[in-house]
Amino acid sequence: MVTIRPPSLRAVRIGDLAWLLGGCCAIALVTAAYTRWLGVTNSTIVALSFLLVVLIVAAVSTLRVSLATSVLAFICFNFFFLPPVGTFTIADPENLVALFSLLAVSIVASHLSAQARRRARDAMALAIEREHLLEEKKEAEMVRRSEELKSALLASLSHDLRTPLTAVTVAASNLKASWLTDEQRREQIEIVLEELGRLNRLFQNLVEMARIETNAVAAEQEWVQPSDIIEAAAAQVEHALNEHSLEVRSALEGAFVRLDPRLTSAALARVLENAAQYSPSGSTLTVQADVADGVVRITVRDRGAGIAAQDLDHVFDRSYRGAAARQRQFGTGMGLAITRGLVAAQGGNVEARNHPEGGAIFTIAVPAELRTAAVLEEEPV
Secondary structure, three states: OOOOOOOOOOOOOOOOOHHHHHHHHHHHHHHHHHHHOOOOOOOHHHHHHHHHHHHHHHOOOOHHHHHHHHHHHHHHHHHHHHHOOOOOOOOOOHHHHHHHHHHHHHHHHHHHHHHHHHHHHHHHHHHHHHHHHHHHHHHHHOOOOHHHHHHHHHHHHHHHHHHHHHHHHHHHHHOOOOOOOOOHHHHHHHHHHOOOHHHHHHHHHHHHHHHHHOOOOOOOOOOOHHHHHHHHHHHHOHHHHHOEEEEEEEEOOEEEEEOOOHHHHHHHHHHHHHHOOOOOOOOOOEEEEEEOOEEEEEEEEEOOOOOOOHHHOOOOOOOOOOOHHHHOOOOOOHHHHHHHHHHHHHOOOEEEEOOOOEEEEEEEEOOOOEEEHHHHHHHHO
């Protein structure tokens, strides 16, 4: 709840006194100008002039100040402008009506102005309170997401570390045996290296997800060829692509795009790894890059079973594992969530759908400028 501290009583009194003095001076100035210098005697002009002063005072001060100004205008109008001039006597009933009309309009205008200012203050207080509540809600959401992340990390450490650690422990124990042949010893060493690689990738995912959740990912754009991004992504997940062939199609040969190659290749690498995990051994993964309307799109198609209908809307959710993923022993469900975070850091998006002929298609879309090599050479550094 936002508390708006009212001004002190002393400050209010000084402010009221200043506006009251200003209103009285304005009424006196109008009276002197019309009676001494301009010779204005038209009661309508005088009444409207006084009313204007009252409205200005009412717009910037309190109700009691504007009421006091209204009374002063009433007195001056009567004494200096309504016959018989110089007395408070009113000879003509029409002038009496004009006099009290001035007073009534001044009071009503003062009241309405005070209400308008009060509503404005209330609206401002409400807006500030709403903004504060939104900030509190945002902070609460960040805390909730942080707690979810901690839970996901703990789940990963407790579940996904168990299998590789057990395999490393068993293989390391086997290496102590004197009866192992050289071939068997090499097999045990390969098991240790493979499981350590899994552990390394798991920790990389955990660190990357933590950076995304804390908004510590910043894009650094530079000119790069799309083929370099694809090559860098494939190199990052070479272990997952060993049993697959990679087919690269690009309509951007010789062209350069301006984006963050590190974030984009890291995002693509996780899509490639996911495609390899859910595609039959020996199948082909197709990667295609093109650009249109200032957006670079990199699509990855696998030859797997596709994505279940109930999983399509959740494949990029953090720690979500679909029906097919839950059958696997190793995996945190963070890979595609990391992809979404890395792409979002560049103002892009990623989507998934099933191919009509089978398999899934993932599309990474990142805003980027396009230049040819010749144009870049001509541009000043």
